[in-house]
Amino acid sequence: MSVAVTTAKPTAKPAPEFRAGGTDFSERRRSGVSQGAPIDISAAGSKAITWDADGAALIGALATIATIATDARIAAAYPGIAASAQGLATPQVRQVATLGGNLAQRSRCWYFRRADIDCLKKSGSTCPARSGNHLYGVAFDLGPCVAPHPSTMAAALLAYDATVTTDRRSALTIAGLLGDGSVSHADHTLAAGEMIESIALPAPLAGERASYKRAISRTYAEWPLVELCARVVIADGRFQLVRLAAGGVAPVPLRLTATEVALSGKAANSASIAEAAKAATSGAKPLPMTAYKLDLLQGLVRDVLERLSD
Amino acid sequence: MTTTTVNGKPTALPDDPDALLIDVIRDGGLTGTKLVCGSGVCGACTVLLDGTPIVSCLLPAQAAAGKSLTTIEGIGSTGLHPVQKAFMAHDALQCGFCTPGFIIEATAFHDGWRATKGTATPSREEIAAALSGHLCRCGAYEGIYRAVAEACSGRFDGSDPIAPRLEARDKVTGLARYTVDIQHDGQLEGVILRAHVAHAKITGLDLAPARAIPGVAAVVPLLDDDNMIRFVGAPIAAVAAKDRHTALKAIAAITFKPEPLPAVIGLDAARRDDAPVVFEKKDRKRAGNVSEGAGGAPVSWKGNVRGPSAPFSQKAKQAKSWLAEARQQGNPLLVEETFRVSTQQHASLEPHAAVAKFDGDQLIVHISTQAIHESMEKIAKRYGLPHDKVRVIADHVGGGFGSKGSVGLETIAAIELARAAKAPVRVAFDREEELSVAGYRPAAELKLSLLPSTEGRLKALSLTAHADTGAAVNSLIAGLARLIYPAEAKELVDFDVLSNLPPGAPFRGPGGPPMSFALEQAVDEAALRMKVDPIHLRKQWDTDPNRQRLYDWAAGLDVWKNRKPAGSQTGRYRRGVGVATGYWLYLWQTGSSVELAIKGGRIVASCAVQDIGTGTRSVIANTVAKAFDLEPQDVEVRIGRSNLPPGPGSGGSRVTASVVPPTLLAIDKLKAEIKRTASRAPAPGSNAPWREMIAASPDIAVSAKRQEDGEPPPGVRPALHEAGIMGRVFGWVLRLMNHMVVGAGVPSSVQVMEVEVDTWLGHVRVLNAYTGLAIGKLAAPMLARSQAAGAVIQGIGYALYETRETDPSSGHILSGSMEDYRIPGIADMPKLEVHFDEAGFEHVPGGSVGIGEVATVPTSSAIANAIRDAIGVRLTEIPFRPDRLVAALKGRDAA
Ligand SMILES: Cc1cc2nc3c(=O)[nH]c(=O)nc-3n(C[C@H](O)[C@H](O)[C@H](O)COP(=O)(O)OP(=O)(O)OC[C@H]3O[C@@H](n4cnc5c(N)ncnc54)[C@H](O)[C@@H]3O)c2cc1C
Numbered sequence A: 001m002s003v004a005v006t007t008a009k010p011t012a013k014p015a016p017e018f019r020a021g022g023t024d025f026s027e028r029r030r031s032g033v034s035q036g037a038p039i040d041i042s043a044a045g046s047k048a049i050t051w052d053a054d055g056a057a058l059i060g061a062l063a064t065i066a067t068i069a070t071d072a073r074i075a076a077a078y079p080g081i082a083a084s085a086q087g088l089a090t091p092q093v094r095q096v097a098t099l100g101g102n103l104a105q106r107s108r109c110w111y112f113r114r115a116d117i118d119c120l121k122k123s124g125s126t127c128p129a130r131s132g133n134h135l136y137g138v139a140f141d142l143g144p145c146v147a148p149h150p151s152t153m154a155a156a157l158l159a160y161d162a163t164v165t166t167d168r169r170s171a172l173t174i175a176g177l178l179g180d181g182s183v184s185h186a187d188h189t190l191a192a193g194e195m196i197e198s199i200a201l202p203a204p205l206a207g208e209r210a211s212y213k214r215a216i217s218r219t220y221a222e223w224p225l226v227e228l229c230a231r232v233v234i235a236d237g238r239f240q241l242v243r244l245a246a247g248g249v250a251p252v253p254l255r256l257t258a259t260e261v262a263l264s265g266k267a268a269n270s271a272s273i274a275e276a277a278k279a280a281t282s283g284a285k286p287l288p289m290t291a292y293k294l295d296l297l298q299g300l301v302r303d304v305l306e307r308l309s310d
Numbered sequence B: 001m002t003t004t005t006v007n008g009k010p011t012a013l014p015d016d017p018d019a020l021l022i023d024v025i026r027d028g029g030l031t032g033t034k035l036v037c038g039s040g041v042c043g044a045c046t047v048l049l050d051g052t053p054i055v056s057c058l059l060p061a062q063a064a065a066g067k068s069l070t071t072i073e074g075i076g077s078t079g080l081h082p083v084q085k086a087f088m089a090h091d092a093l094q095c096g097f098c099t100p101g102f103i104i105e106a107t108a109f110h111d112g113w114r115a116t117k118g119t120a121t122p123s124r125e126e127i128a129a130a131l132s133g134h135l136c137r138c139g140a141y142e143g144i145y146r147a148v149a150e151a152c153s154g155r156f157d158g159s160d161p162i163a164p165r166l167e168a169r170d171k172v173t174g175l176a177r178y179t180v181d182i183q184h185d186g187q188l189e190g191v192i193l194r195a196h197v198a199h200a201k202i203t204g205l206d207l208a209p210a211r212a213i214p215g216v217a218a219v220v221p222l223l224d225d226d227n228m229i230r231f232v233g234a235p236i237a238a239v240a241a242k243d244r245h246t247a248l249k250a251i252a253a254i255t256f257k258p259e260p261l262p263a264v265i266g267l268d269a270a271r272r273d274d275a276p277v278v279f280e281k282k283d284r285k286r287a288g289n290v291s292e293g294a295g296g297a298p299v300s301w302k303g304n305v306r307g308p309s310a311p312f313s314q315k316a317k318q319a320k321s322w323l324a325e326a327r328q329q330g331n332p333l334l335v336e337e338t339f340r341v342s343t344q345q346h347a348s349l350e351p352h353a354a355v356a357k358f359d360g361d362q363l364i365v366h367i368s369t370q371a372i373h374e375s376m377e378k379i380a381k382r383y384g385l386p387h388d389k390v391r392v393i394a395d396h397v398g399g400g401f402g403s404k405g406s407v408g409l410e411t412i413a414a415i416e417l418a419r420a421a422k423a424p425v426r427v428a429f430d431r432e433e434e435l436s437v438a439g440y441r442p443a444a445e446l447k448l449s450l451l452p453s454t455e456g457r458l459k460a461l462s463l464t465a466h467a468d469t470g471a472a473v474n475s476l477i478a479g480l481a482r483l484i485y486p487a488e489a490k491e492l493v494d495f496d497v498l499s500n501l502p503p504g505a506p507f508r509g510p511g512g513p514p515m516s517f518a519l520e521q522a523v524d525e526a527a528l529r530m531k532v533d534p535i536h537l538r539k540q541w542d543t544d545p546n547r548q549r550l551y552d553w554a555a556g557l558d559v560w561k562n563r564k565p566a567g568s569q570t571g572r573y574r575r576g577v578g579v580a581t582g583y584w585l586y587l588w589q590t591g592s593s594v595e596l597a598i599k600g601g602r603i604v605a606s607c608a609v610q611d612i613g614t615g616t617r618s619v620i621a622n623t624v625a626k627a628f629d630l631e632p633q634d635v636e637v638r639i640g641r642s643n644l645p646p647g648p649g650s651g652g653s654r655v656t657a658s659v660v661p662p663t664l665l666a667i668d669k670l671k672a673e674i675k676r677t678a679s680r681a682p683a684p685g686s687n688a689p690w691r692e693m694i695a696a697s698p699d700i701a702v703s704a705k706r707q708e709d710g711e712p713p714p715g716v717r718p719a720l721h722e723a724g725i726m727g728r729v730f731g732w733v734l735r736l737m738n739h740m741v742v743g744a745g746v747p748s749s750v751q752v753m754e755v756e757v758d759t760w761l762g763h764v765r766v767l768n769a770y771t772g773l774a775i776g777k778l779a780a781p782m783l784a785r786s787q788a789a790g791a792v793i794q795g796i797g798y799a800l801y802e803t804r805e806t807d808p809s810s811g812h813i814l815s816g817s818m819e820d821y822r823i824p825g826i827a828d829m830p831k832l833e834v835h836f837d838e839a840g841f842e843h844v845p846g847g848s849v850g851i852g853e854v855a856t857v858p859t860s861s862a863i864a865n866a867i868r869d870a871i872g873v874r875l876t877e878i879p880f881r882p883d884r885l886v887a888a889l890k891g892r893d894a895a
């Protein structure tokens, strides 16, 4: 829709922006939300998945989500990564979208995505979602911006302690890459012109299992209300390790450490899971319209962990 | 310069790094690839890049360099692909706008499947996952499942099938041309400048800076003559330029001064006493219209609230006092509840679009319209042109659902720009315009009280509806409750609540689904309290003969007989079964005419009617073919042009009932004329006498106009007769003002839905849907089934997913993209059983009435009742999203 006022104040020269698959960039560029010209990087880096002797994978930033979703060795070693990749966007988008682009993608907040509305992530000084309609907003209110981080892969990588190497920094954790949720003007900590090169996953643990699920209203192809990637190691019927990373609930993907701790050493059964799931919302600060996300989060914890302890 | 290969042909790619692949493809004339959402959600723009399906609306054109692209035009160009044949045979399409994208994806899936799995049949789940990146608003999913499964299993490797839909071949090959695909020589692109604020007076509009931009051919003002803006997105001006990019630049150059006025957004805020008034008394006639029929009697206004409008009440005072008494006495049978339905957008995949061109003094306008003939009349009137100087054309229309029934802004802008520019101009809404300013079914608050008598009859009913109509009037929801379940007294009151939001518009059975949502849940609740079977109670309360038969069918369904006691389940997943009833008026349009001719030995049927995916061509072809022992493909059907004999609009489900009867009359005339002019009789013993006579006939033509219906059997009356004298008045007005007749007999539907609720994740899934329909004889059975299926899935969208979201203070529509306005996908389609009861309309020549609207009326209420059955809690507000489900299960109010 062409409206009379655009907030994108014509700066002298908008900073150019990398474009990998373009599945996020193209839409913003056409709508006028983002004004920087594209710097095409689709041939400027690695698409490969390589493995070291310990069985740890290194994924090039330009590897597509479809590659990650269908790679047999990834599915065997990191089932939570594979399942997350299989569950996001649509088949056609996954073919083109890259892992680097997924991590660096911009917010899907419906105010942010309109060229004619200003907000903290643009040049504005207030967040219209906070005072307005934040139905899909965060339930852990950690900073001035109330939009959840959009990256499904970031949550999965967080569950796996993955690290990111850019052309300027190495071994960044996901928290290092995306910040702690208090930053509102950006969706990551990348400096202008800083390029993600690869993502390293530690070798999987013996006997670990993992899974992923999102809560949505339709069956497929919908941005998650809440999503969860979980890894467990179960021995003698007890949880030896529980790793839970949730998306859709906070400005950055969140580790649910209280639940992880509560389950450590506990019997892997539905009673202990149900009890520990309650801790998933500790530290939550829902907005007026987002209390439901806490119910969904608890439901997801139970769903995913029950399936993993079957 | 880089190149790519498109369907085997080397093609240059533009150097512009911002160029997107879809524009390269479409600008190159390959218009089978459609632009719908522009954001990767709907899949309509899908093409194969080195054999892999990708969305061309997001792919930089440069990414195709050195690669090979296949568009829909490249599939089946040397013989149809099995998937295309299967789509044709299974009628896996309606309007066809989504079809090229689905075909591309399905051929890739099919080819991969066959290479690894031979002729095994893929499961529904496998097909749904593969096609999860595609959306179809008509809801052709049922046919798509069947088509893909059977193509994979090798059933369509052989010869081309006969399609039940006449134009199916053009739609599966991408050759069907829609308005957005029209490309005249020298055609310009028009863009509309819209308001950014919800309420303002505009002064100092200066179009000159836009005119000064090179490449701009015309700029016209579109502001109403009061210079007022009453909603975000209200039109201000329009520009025609050599391309969209230039037009957008010109739009940005236009200057004006908005004097902001206080705005009020939505139903609740606009009803407050201190709310700013949207339409002052003198401006009220400027409000839009959300109804299909004429505006009724004058109605009073108070602030932003227009009403009460209660022509269909019956002993309202009596109803009120009985209900008050029951309330006071704490009568346990008294059902009282406030329901809320939300705003539903039409979301047709083809946007509102028009291409206008002046050829001397002849105006030719392609419009994506539901009313060819009427649009011609209205355009002629507006611009003072004789009818024969205006030609409206719509060969194919990519969905409408009620939103394309009048001459819209896209058409006016295109005509005015074309006139000013002296060149053809196309105006096509973008997706955000489509999902915000192109109309919607208004949300509403519905207060209902229902009182059974001690003998178990329906004693009193009160329904008060406040509709969230934005900048429009004329909602009719509560009044529709008069025409079903006779009671001793009914108080039925409708209000429009106007606010600074875009105007609502008619949408498939306008107030029907909201009315049903409240009433059918109340009847269900009454049955629970009375401890009687809900179908049995409806059989008692509802006297309509068509629905009586449908109740018997529903009561006999295994899913109904085997249902668990209501609210008895406690596990995570709970299943429930619900029933609901719906009706719609049987309408036909006076003056609808059909010409039948023999031209060069072939039968040609002509009518200025349009096919918006409902199958008008096939309905006419089948009717003619049957009479002459021909195949439908032997009949050439000419529609979609206003210079043909006047036909009906596609609204009020009136096309079939308006077109079939005059076709039958014309058939009789043509038969007589063939015999009269025949030079010799057919060969004795010929098994195709008509075919022979037609082949040998000289060119002749006859035509016929819609005749009156025959005498209905006793007890079969027009639905409006239930409403006494006011109903008759309403009927007369409709006939006089809108040329629509409400005929005898009531098109009806009874639906049974089985749902599963995941109480942990708040997810509702419709597992099985059973839809029983009494709409007379089926003029095109497979297409009627497609309509029934599409209506159910649209109803599921209404019940579970769809809602418009706005910013409560600025009035911006936030759900302006297809990721935020959520229409159902293929995996959301339940297993479906369709039951047609073909009796009840024998007095209609041909015996057929419309299906489109009645089939969607009860879906949301049947789902609501099924959820109540599953979880023991009644949700009163749609859509039943996860946030509402988890809140209801916790006994909390949802946000
Ligand atoms: C319909 C739809 C549904 C979706 N659903 C989901 C979902 O459920 N979950 C989810 O996570 N995502 C979802 N997405 C988003 C999608 O996953 C991202 O758009 C995609 O992963 C981005 O990758 P890209 O290569 O296309 O990035 P681009 O669009 O090319 O770039 C995105 C951003 O990342 C930057 N960037 C790209 N590569 C690099 C790099 N190597 N280094 C530094 N910066 C870089 C770009 O500058 C740009 O700002 C969905 C998208 C669509 C269209």
Ligand code: SF4
Pocket: A107, A109, A110, A111, A112, A119, A120, A121, A122, A126, A127, A128, A129, A130, A144, A145, A146, A147, A184
């Ligand atoms: S939530 Fe964040 S992205 Fe959305 S409007 Fe507020 S600041 Fe902007």
Ligand code: FES
Pocket: B034, B035, B036, B037, B038, B039, B040, B041, B042, B043, B044, B045, B046, B055, B056, B057, B058
């Ligand atoms: S138009 Fe490209 S996905 Fe909808």
Ligand code: FES
Pocket: B093, B094, B095, B096, B097, B098, B099, B135, B136, B137, B138, B139, B140, B349, B398, B399, B613
């Ligand atoms: S046939 Fe799919 S949108 Fe009309």
